[in-house]
Amino acid sequence: MLNSPENHRSRADDVCADASLIAAEDGLIRYIRQHAELAERSGYTIPADWSHHSQYHLLLALGRRHTPAPRPKGLTGMPARLCYSNAAQYARNHHDQGLLYAEGFARTLDVYLPHAWTVRPDGTVIDPTWDDEPGRAYIGITVADPALWPYDGGGILQDFRRLMPLLRDGFRPSALADLGRPLADALPHE
Template sequence: MSGEQELLRRVAVFAGLHVGPEGWRYRSFAAAILDLGILFPAAPWPGRRPQRAPGRCFDAATEYAEATGAIYVEGFAYAPALHQWPVFEHAWCLEPDGAVADPSLPDGHATHYLGIPNTHAFRRAEQTRRQCAPLLADAPHDFRTPPNEQLLEHGLPTEAIALLPVPSRAPGQTEHLGPLASDEGRPQL
């Protein structure tokens, strides 16, 4: 099974762990990511700023986005070397060329990412409203801050999702960044 397939399979399992009741747009953080998330391959750290230690990814991604203008992304990372728990909630950024910039995991730890890129305005507003860095997920260092039930119940507004840069390509090349063109290969819930 490829890294992308394993990431999607495990997130689909997490999506079955419901936070909200029937009738919510997304009954869990994982369900929202599985529906709206985009797959990204890992990329080397761009080195525009020092990386932070693992464990504070939401804060580190927020700081990096503020300092560099990179796009903040929230979702899941796949680190196959972590055999017991290789898929975990995570935040990272996207550089202007669409490459992953992970300010809290050293190069080589994660091989794939699945997440929702967020606009700067939406990220700032939600972080202010919730008084924590995660937009959808629970705050990992504050048990009093649950997942964002408002967004899980009603869904993300269209202005929440950032448009991604489209890298230049050769004539006839069709590969692009963006939501998966089909559900082929995605686990069914």
């Protein structure tokens, strides 16, 4: 079972872990904001009726904080560099347990990278590609509609053909799940 007690930290560890997690997430949000600002200053004109200026703007508008959690027992890492299809496949295989596909940016080894993972109904992450190394942070959107999940290896926010319609039209309201914690509550604009 995915929500078994051995898959979650103890309450005593939460205070210290929460502070370091929030700091890592805040750094990741700053990174996304910086790239959104660079996209605005790039000189490219985006039509005024588009929903989002860039994937960074989309993440800032719709993204959520997803809490890292230890991998369930028995889950061994799926192939590296295939996070999009790994997460889509793992979510499909465990959809009956409430897992959904999520995509955005994640922090690993003090580097911010485009990444995909799965999210439990409580907003915690099961990452089928990366191990559960301390210091991870995840900021992304949770996609509820399996028809949008990228089984072919390309990401929703990183694949031009998938991204452009979303920037122009946005997501259908039923396509996303409101899992995780809000971005805006903790980090003021600089």
